[in-house]
Amino acid sequence: MRAGEKRMLRHMLSRRTNAESNLRWKLFELLDSAYSDEDILNQDFVITGSSSSFSHLKSRLKEDILSVLLIKESSKRIAQSNRAAQFECMKKLAQAYVLIFRGAKSEGASILKTAKELAIKYELAAELLIINHLTREALYSFTTRKSLAVINSSIRNNLQVWSDILRSEELSFYVSFPQLKQELQQEGEEGFEDRMIEELKLLFEKSGTARIGFWYYMAATEFHIKYKDFNRVLELSLDFLKLVEGSPSIMSKNNIAGVNQTIGVAQMELRNFSAATYHLSISEKLFPVSGFNRLQCLQLLAFSNAALKDFDNSNISIEKALKHARINVREHAKPQWLFIKSSVEFLQGDVDLSFKTLNSEGYLMRQQDEWNLQFRLLEMMQLIAMKDEEWLEFKLDATRKFLTRHKNLDSLRTRLSIDLISNLLRKELDFSQISEKNRLLLNLCSEEAEGYEWNPMSPEIVRFDKWVLKQIPNQDTE
Numbered sequence: 001m002r003a004g005e006k007r008m009l010r011h012m013l014s015r016r017t018n019a020e021s022n023l024r025w026k027l028f029e030l031l032d033s034a035y036s037d038e039d040i041l042n043q044d045f046v047i048t049g050s051s052s053s054f055s056h057l058k059s060r061l062k063e064d065i066l067s068v069l070l071i072k073e074s075s076k077r078i079a080q081s082n083r084a085a086q087f088e089c090m091k092k093l094a095q096a097y098v099l100i101f102r103g104a105k106s107e108g109a110s111i112l113k114t115a116k117e118l119a120i121k122y123e124l125a126a127e128l129l130i131i132n133h134l135t136r137e138a139l140y141s142f143t144t145r146k147s148l149a150v151i152n153s154s155i156r157n158n159l160q161v162w163s164d165i166l167r168s169e170e171l172s173f174y175v176s177f178p179q180l181k182q183e184l185q186q187e188g189e190e191g192f193e194d195r196m197i198e199e200l201k202l203l204f205e206k207s208g209t210a211r212i213g214f215w216y217y218m219a220a221t222e223f224h225i226k227y228k229d230f231n232r233v234l235e236l237s238l239d240f241l242k243l244v245e246g247s248p249s250i251m252s253k254n255n256i257a258g259v260n261q262t263i264g265v266a267q268m269e270l271r272n273f274s275a276a277t278y279h280l281s282i283s284e285k286l287f288p289v290s291g292f293n294r295l296q297c298l299q300l301l302a303f304s305n306a307a308l309k310d311f312d313n314s315n316i317s318i319e320k321a322l323k324h325a326r327i328n329v330r331e332h333a334k335p336q337w338l339f340i341k342s343s344v345e346f347l348q349g350d351v352d353l354s355f356k357t358l359n360s361e362g363y364l365m366r367q368q369d370e371w372n373l374q375f376r377l378l379e380m381m382q383l384i385a386m387k388d389e390e391w392l393e394f395k396l397d398a399t400r401k402f403l404t405r406h407k408n409l410d411s412l413r414t415r416l417s418i419d420l421i422s423n424l425l426r427k428e429l430d431f432s433q434i435s436e437k438n439r440l441l442l443n444l445c446s447e448e449a450e451g452y453e454w455n456p457m458s459p460e461i462v463r464f465d466k467w468v469l470k471q472i473p474n475q476d477t478e
Helices: 003-014 019-032 037-041 051-071 081-101 105-121 125-138 145-176 178-186 192-207 210-226 230-246 253-269 273-286 292-307 311-322 333-347 351-358 370-385 389-405 412-426 436-446 464-471
Strands: none
Touching: 003 019, 003 051, 019 051, 081 105, 081 125, 105 125, 125 145, 145 192, 145 210, 192 210, 210 230, 210 253, 230 253, 253 273, 253 292, 273 292, 292 311, 292 333, 311 333, 333 351, 333 370, 351 370, 370 389, 370 412, 370 464, 389 412, 412 436, 412 464, 436 464
């Protein structure tokens, strides 16, 4: 219970003068002081009768506590306005119900009207259905024949909309829980995702309900992200943003932040980094300060700004992340951010500081993922810059062995990096002596030819191809 609720309970119990209320008051004070049942029974005041009397007293106190929780205003606890509205609507509906069936029909009807306004504004179909049903059943003396016909029509419409919302929520579980999709695929449900999205789209178009639209856009954007159709993702997400920003029933900081982040990701994939940074900056400001969603958004911002060579803003994101309240909660988070910091320092030309930052934490080298591989490649670029051939040769050999064990991390881009470093070692790190074959492959990487694409969402913040091309004398680079 909150402080205000405790004050209300104490006030309510103190206003009563009978002995049992006094005992309930004393019992509450002891429970609030963390006394156990055994400790309470040893106190000065005595519960007469058997142990069942004490149980009865606790039960009555519980009823008092529940009464206070229902009476005390508490909608301000809910941060999202749509959730707060749903809570307020249900509370008013309960109040109206009690008043109407206790005879105060006029007062109940007034509260019911306010509840109905909330239900309409926030698309609370279930609540609106109950409100119209209660109006028809209990307030018939307050309605005209024409009004009754409108209510009957509204009930039928509310029922259909509510049925559509329930169906969209049912389908949404397949969006939220990937394991359900896998089960359907195992059962031979081929093409289920296409049919699910089409059904959600039809439900949305038929009802015009933003709550259904929310699940349609969620499912559709995730589907097209899966198949890397980022032009379609961008188109859908921009429509999704308009819906979220203009519909009270689904409007919240988290939803607006989430859609902006999806737009940012699509723009990054389409190499529109300025647009990506714009939308990701909005998301970063809207996500809860101490939440993991903000930490993920900061990472995307750091990547996008690095691609723009806006290292000042990349460093601002890095600084915010390293000061994040929950940076140490997940074991991989801080090591990954130190890697990002080292990458940006390298891009800024501070090789010594970058090398120091990279080797301040060895967690990523114990992993078997892309972060480990990019850690190794960045370290080898640092060693090339420092002209440390002996240590570079050792690191190159270790990386080859790592890729032999983890063939899933190998790619044409990675293979070129390994071959080119080997070529440089044979030529005493003289970039002008790079073979024509490797120059051709570098250009394929730079132009992102098929099979040589760069993934802007990956930890390849320092593009090996771009960095090497920049080191070659008389080589035109972007």
